[in-house]
Amino acid sequence: MRETVEISLQVNERAQSLRIEPRETLADVLRDRLGLTGTKVSCDAQVCGACTVLVDGRTVSACTFLAVDADGGAVRTVEGLARDGVLTPLQQAFIDEAAFQCGFCTPGMLMAATALLEENPHPTEDEVKEGLDGNLCRCTGYAPIVAAVLRAAEAGR
Amino acid sequence: MIPRFAHRRPRSLADAFAAFDAAGGDCAWYAGGTELLAVMKMGFAQFGTLIDLKSVPELGGISADADGALRIGATVTHREIERSPHVLRHLPGLAALEREVANIRVRNTGTLGGNLAFAEPHSDPATFLLACDARVELAGPAGAREMAIDELIVGPLTTSREADELLVAIRVPAPAAGEGRAYAKLAFFERPAASVGVRVRVVDGAIADATVAVGSLTDLPIVLPAAGAALAGLPAEPAALDAGLGAAIAVLGEIDAIPDHNGSADYKRHLAGILLGRAVTQAVEEARAHA
Numbered sequence: 001m002r003e004t005v006e007i008s009l010q011v012n013e014r015a016q017s018l019r020i021e022p023r024e025t026l027a028d029v030l031r032d033r034l035g036l037t038g039t040k041v042s043c044d045a046q047v048c049g050a051c052t053v054l055v056d057g058r059t060v061s062a063c064t065f066l067a068v069d070a071d072g073g074a075v076r077t078v079e080g081l082a083r084d085g086v087l088t089p090l091q092q093a094f095i096d097e098a099a100f101q102c103g104f105c106t107p108g109m110l111m112a113a114t115a116l117l118e119e120n121p122h123p124t125e126d127e128v129k130e131g132l133d134g135n136l137c138r139c140t141g142y143a144p145i146v147a148a149v150l151r152a153a154e155a156g157r
Numbered sequence: 158m159i160p161r162f163a164h165r166r167p168r169s170l171a172d173a174f175a176a177f178d179a180a181g182g183d184c185a186w187y188a189g190g191t192e193l194l195a196v197m198k199m200g201f202a203q204f205g206t207l208i209d210l211k212s213v214p215e216l217g218g219i220s221a222d223a224d225g226a227l228r229i230g231a232t233v234t235h236r237e238i239e240r241s242p243h244v245l246r247h248l249p250g251l252a253a254l255e256r257e258v259a260n261i262r263v264r265n266t267g268t269l270g271g272n273l274a275f276a277e278p279h280s281d282p283a284t285f286l287l288a289c290d291a292r293v294e295l296a297g298p299a300g301a302r303e304m305a306i307d308e309l310i311v312g313p314l315t316t317s318r319e320a321d322e323l324l325v326a327i328r329v330p331a332p333a334a335g336e337g338r339a340y341a342k343l344a345f346f347e348r349p350a351a352s353v354g355v356r357v358r359v360v361d362g363a364i365a366d367a368t369v370a371v372g373s374l375t376d377l378p379i380v381l382p383a384a385g386a387a388l389a390g391l392p393a394e395p396a397a398l399d400a401g402l403g404a405a406i407a408v409l410g411e412i413d414a415i416p417d418h419n420g421s422a423d424y425k426r427h428l429a430g431i432l433l434g435r436a437v438t439q440a441v442e443e444a445r446a447h448a
């Protein structure tokens with residue numbers, strides 16, 4: 001039986017109504033139905049963090065989160081960070097600190113760090129490392145990423 | 158891709174059982190999905206219907222009684238537990254454990270009930286809750302019952318829960334006077350390589366009785382009564398404790414450990430011995446604070 005359900009949610013502050021199958025993940029819906037391909041799927045097993053998005057302010061792995069569970073909720077993706085072409089302090093800090101090389105982990109890093117800074121605007125270095133534990137980067141060795149988050153926190157002071 | 162299924166979202170326990178009935182048994186209870194969706198994605202499991210329990214109010218919430226006994230609803234997430242004032246106050250070892258489960262995304266969605274019902278042999282909470290003599294409440298169309306953790310988890314990925322039953326809550330007894338409970342693990346990946354849960358009761362400066370549970374070494378978490386007995390009588394002083402742990406560590410050295418991607422059987426037994434020392438030290442510290 002192919003069941004479909006209607007869901008209504010906010011994605012980056014825009015209302016969306018979609019008819020989907022219950023088995024569709026949030027990553028599927030964001031990428032394939034809404035064209036928001038900034039959210040990357042890498043490990044597909046909730047380990048790497050590349051697909052990190054915010055649902056009602058909490059970070060989730062969009063690869064293993066059913067889109068029906070976002071029904072009625074507010075989803076934020078990397079596309080929702082910059083406004084009118086103006087980067088957030090965090091995005092700018094990633095550029096200034098050269099906190100990415102291949103860039104595949106970057107959307108997830110940005111969303112994880114955004115959630116961290118919203119909850120704790122002035123984290124210590126250890127708190128940044130703890131907050132990003134579970135977001136994997138195979139290029140940078142992490143130091144510039146941690147530096148970027150600390151720089152963004154400083155900028156927001 | 159996850160195999161096709163129908164989705165139901167009951168708003169009460171009665172509606173949940175009705176949904177189970179309507180699905181003719183070809184269904185699974187679903188909450189955080191951190192385990193279930195992963196095995197479905199890998200093709201290890203397929204169900205006609207997933208019954209989402211997150212909107213069933215009877216399964217949520219954390220409460221504590223005046224003595225500090227805790228009741229944690231089955232659909233409470235790891236993240237909620239790590240931040241719960243009740244848990245931080247009455248069972249800080251559980252809050253500390255939950256802060257180190259997998260990663261923050263898994264903790265934001267994964268639930269304690271789901272973790273125990275999945276019965277993964279490397280479960281953090283199962284091992285610690287076993288040492289704490291926790292009990293689980295189950296409910297089914299035939300009524301409610303409760304049982305100890307080692308009555309629930311009977312094998313790898315296997316519980317004694319009937320298909321139509323679900324976990325309602327986990328109850329952890331209040332600490333007795335002079336009691337302390339702690340957990341120590343070492344993890345290279347998302348799940349521990351070895352883990353030890355310890356409960357000690359300290360009377361007159363010495364360990365009067367203790368419970369030792371070990372996880373991740375065998376195909377389910379186990380209590381080692383001989384290790385607990387070997388801790389009894391030890392002085393509750395860090396230096397003297399270290400010197401006296403040999404007999405208890407020797408008991409852990411006899412475990413028929415299963416080698417896995419974390420290391421050999423010998424290595425995992427070695428880790429368990431080290432972790433036992435750490436957990437006992439922490440438990441004794443907590444016990445002295447409760448004296």
